[in-house]
Amino acid sequence: MKRKLKALGMGLLLAATVIGLAACGDKNQKSGAEKTDFSGDTLKIGVWGGNESEEQSLSKLISQFEKDTGAKIEKKVYTEYNTQIQADLIGKTAPDAFYVDASMYPFFSENGALMELDKEKMASDKFYDKLVDIFSTDDKLYAIPKDLSTLALYFNTDVFEKTGVSIDDVPTSFEELVSWLPDFQHKIDEAYGKGKVFAMSYNPEMARNLHLAQRGDVSIETKDGLADLANAKIVDNLSILKDLVDTKAFVTPQDIGMGWNGEAFGAGKLAIMDEGNWVYQTLKDEYQKINFTVGEMPTYKEDKGSMMFSVGWGKYAGTKNSDLADKWIQYVTGTDGMALWVEGTGTLPSRQDVAEATKITDNADLNVHLEAWEYATPWQKGVSLTTIDTAYKNFVPKALDGSLSFKEAMTKADEQANTDIEASN
Structure with missing residues (x-):
C-alpha cells in the first residue's frame, strides 16, 4: 500500500508532493565552500512551547550562539505543532531548523521534509547509538537528538x-x-x-x-x-x-x-x-x-x-541557510550546549560524555533513567x-x-x- 502524506493526529489528507517540492532548496550547497562567517545572518528555528526552565535554557542557548557567531536567531513557537509545522512545510516557510520528535520522525522522513546531516560534522559517534538509529533512514542521519527521557x-x-x-x-x-x-x-x-x-x-x-x-x-x-x-x-x-x-x-x-x-x-x-x-x-x-x-x-x-522518548534537531530540506543551521545544531547538541540544556531543564543528555561531565551518572536516581536507554523501547513507529x-x-x-x-x-x-x-x- 502506497501511503500519502497525512496530518499527524488530525487525519487530514494532503498531497504527498507538496513537501517534496520544498525539498529542492539548498541541497547542492555542500558542493561549494562551507560558510564560516555568519555575521548579520538570521536563522529561523521552530520549537513548541516548553515550561519555564526550558524557555530560560533555550534563551541562554540563543544568546550564547548569537554572541559566538554574530548571527541572529529568530524563534517561532508553535502551539499546535503537528498541524502548524505542516502548514509551514506546505507553504515552504518552515524554519531552517526545528524540533523533530522521535514519534514524528517517520512522517518527516517519508515526506522528504529533512535535509541529511553530516554524521562526522554532528559527531554522531558520541551519541547513544539507539538514539542515532531513531533519527536515521537507510543509514543516513536526518536529525540529531538533543535529549532523552525514559x-x-x-x-x-x-x-x-x-x-x-x-x-x-x-x-x-x-x-x-x-x-x-x-x-x-x-x-x-x-x-x-x-x-x-x-x-x-x-x-x-x-x-x-x-x-x-x-x-x-x-x-x-x-x-x-x-x-x-x-x-x-x-x-x-x-x-x-x-x-x-x-x-x-x-x-x-x-x-x-x-x-x-x-x-x-x-x-x-x-x-x-x-x-x-x-x-x-x-x-x-x-x-x-x-x-x-x-x-x-x-x-x-x-x-x-x-519506554524512551527523544526530541532531535532537524534541518529543513528547503533551507537557504544550511551552513548556519548546521552550526546551530552542532552547538545545541554539542558538549557545552547540551550541558547547558540538561542542567537547566532536568532532561537527560543523549551523549555519554555530557552525562559524565554534568555528573548525572553520579546521581543514583537519574542514572537509573539514563541506563535504561539500552533496553527501552523508543516511542516511534x-x-x-x-x-x-x-x-x-x-x-x-x-x-x-x-x-x-x-x-x-x-x-x-x-x-x-x-x-x-x-x-x-
Whole structure:
C-alpha cells in the first residue's frame, strides 16, 4: 500500500508532493565552500512551547550562539505543532531548523521534509547509538537528538516505612506484582485507611504500554502501516494490565481524582509510580515533603523494558541557510550546549560524555533513567502511530473494566484506527 502524506493526529489528507517540492532548496550547497562567517545572518528555528526552565535554557542557548557567531536567531513557537509545522512545510516557510520528535520522525522522513546531516560534522559517534538509529533512514542521519527521557519506578519511601514493607521486597517482574500487590494494598489500608493511598499507578496509553505490547518480536503495526492490536501475541502481552487492574491496587491518577502521576505521587496518594525523569525535579521543587527513591521498571516475560522518548534537531530540506543551521545544531547538541540544556531543564543528555561531565551518572536516581536507554523501547513507529494510539486509548478501558474481552476491545480499536488510516490514503 502506497501511503500519502497525512496530518499527524488530525487525519487530514494532503498531497504527498507538496513537501517534496520544498525539498529542492539548498541541497547542492555542500558542493561549494562551507560558510564560516555568519555575521548579520538570521536563522529561523521552530520549537513548541516548553515550561519555564526550558524557555530560560533555550534563551541562554540563543544568546550564547548569537554572541559566538554574530548571527541572529529568530524563534517561532508553535502551539499546535503537528498541524502548524505542516502548514509551514506546505507553504515552504518552515524554519531552517526545528524540533523533530522521535514519534514524528517517520512522517518527516517519508515526506522528504529533512535535509541529511553530516554524521562526522554532528559527531554522531558520541551519541547513544539507539538514539542515532531513531533519527536515521537507510543509514543516513536526518536529525540529531538533543535529549532523552525514559520511564522508571518511583517509590515513596515514607509509605514503605509506615507499612513496614521493604522496597527490596517489591517484586522485580510484572507477573510477580499480580500476586504481591493485594497484600501490599491491605497493609497500606491498615496504615492509612481504605481508599486513601494506593499501591501503584499506571497509564492506559500506548506511549506507556508499547514496550509491553511488543514483547516477543511483534509489532502493533503491520508492514502495510495498519493497526494490528488484535494480534494474538499483542493481546496476550497486554493482558497483564487486566491482571494488575483486577488486584484493585493498580490505579490511574484519574481513578483517584488526580490529573497525572506526579501530582498523585506528590500528594502522597501513591506508593509506587512509573514515570519519566521529567518528574524528578518537579518532586524536588514542588513536593519536598515526599521522600522517594528510583528503581528500574519491572521485567516482563523475563526481559527488561521501559519506554524512551527523544526530541532531535532537524534541518529543513528547503533551507537557504544550511551552513548556519548546521552550526546551530552542532552547538545545541554539542558538549557545552547540551550541558547547558540538561542542567537547566532536568532532561537527560543523549551523549555519554555530557552525562559524565554534568555528573548525572553520579546521581543514583537519574542514572537509573539514563541506563535504561539500552533496553527501552523508543516511542516511534510508522506515520500512523498517533492514529493507532488514539484508538487504543478509546478501547483499552473497556478491556480493563471487563466490559469487553481484550481481544474484542483490540479488534474494535483496529477497526477504528484502520478506518481512519485508509480514509487518509
